[in-house]
Amino acid sequence: MSRLQLNQLTIKKLRFTNQIAVIFGAGRGIGKAIATRLSSEGAKLVIIDILNEEIEQLKQQILKSGGAVEAHTLDVSDEKNCNECIQKIYTAHKKIDILINTVGIVGPSNCSIENYDLEDFIHVINVNLVGAFIISKAVIPIMKERNYGRILHIASIAGKEGNPGMVGYSASKAALIGMVKGLGKELAETNITVNGVAPGLISSEMNSETDPKMLAYMVNKIPMKRPGTVDEVAALCLWIVSQEASFNTGAIFDISGGRATY
Template sequence: MKTGFKDRVAVITGAADGIGKAIARRLADQGARVVLWDIKTDQLITLEKDWKRSGLKVKVAQVDISDETAVERAFRETVEELGQLDILVNSAGIVGPTQTKITDYPTDAFDEIYRVNLRGSFLTCKYALKWMEKGGYGRILLIASIAGKEGNPNMVGYSSTKAGVIGLVKGLGKEYATSGITVNGLAPAVIRTPMNEDTAPEQLAYMASKIPMQRLGTVEEAASIATWIVSEEASFNTGFIFDLSGGRATY
């Protein structure tokens, strides 16, 4: 086990599976005390048992990141129990309708994507930063998407909310630039995760066809770059969107 994150406390949202789970495991393997947030209670409980058997320092909490009261309480309880908050990785997100023109796009579906993807990013940053400011140190990573930079047709809810996440990263990075706290984003192209099981095959094929490497990314690749972004070494990077796109990103 590496110990690059020894004595660091990390909250990872959307940690029951996919990118969030992979990042959490890598941080835990490198010595961090990780707190896994998700709404999938059964999966969280299973993870907690398995990881503790492996000697990892892990806690879990069922948290809906779109619920302000729940987010504030969960951060407060984390700090009260573990003494500090050093890292936030906000990986929770939903795709919403795909292969759907805006004229057919249900407004309630758009509202739900906004609540999770953008409001959830805002709330987790808002309350994490309150605690990080007290400690004079912090690393925040928000998982955005290449769709937020380039836009995916027929996915207006996902594309626009992920663009909002990118704006949040850029604004907060500047806002906290002299505080010892960095705020960055990661913009993956299509990563092979359970979330993509709900994406229409035609939409998935379109997105994959845009990747010059002609393959999907892996959660392990996402975890590798994410771990560096939230490390002490990445001290001169803030307000930046890192690409993980197999060559798709053009700027």
């Protein structure tokens, strides 16, 4: 390996050194993959999830590998607890460089609107959309103090195209995409970027709860004829929240095996 290649690897390894990265939904799936990669590239992590056992396991895994991490368990749709948590992080670290939100629930799938309960619809909206609003609102003033920040929300291809039988999920992710675009423009002159990623079908614990008929429908829509992996999504996400990604905001990055190219 040449000296140039070694230098490039070193730069990549250190690109998040001393940055504070807060990751909601880090307990499993895409969030866990992002957290693991960020830690390996020098970030100091604050990992948050409603799943206490999973988040503690990830914390121990990162500590064992020599990373710096703290963990919190809370519901992203609980405004009071989220605000208190963000304030504790700020008090301890004096800054937040990166906010990544990977929280998401599918809700009912392969379910006609006639059979879709309002309670289920509201729950999906609260977790997938209201939670994203709460944590964005809490962290933006902190980022404005230093005139720097990277905010990333995981949306879905369902928010761009809609999935039949998943009205709550599709609606919540479409609204999240709108929020990302609006915030990106609102903060465009602050050196705080706000972007989203819209994955297609990804092999993860989240989709293990999806109706098999719906999964088959989604695979059939993918030109590559396979689901993506959480590591493929994480690789894209790390670039988006890096200092290198300085001229994109309000953007939705597709990672869908060719299903969406717009």
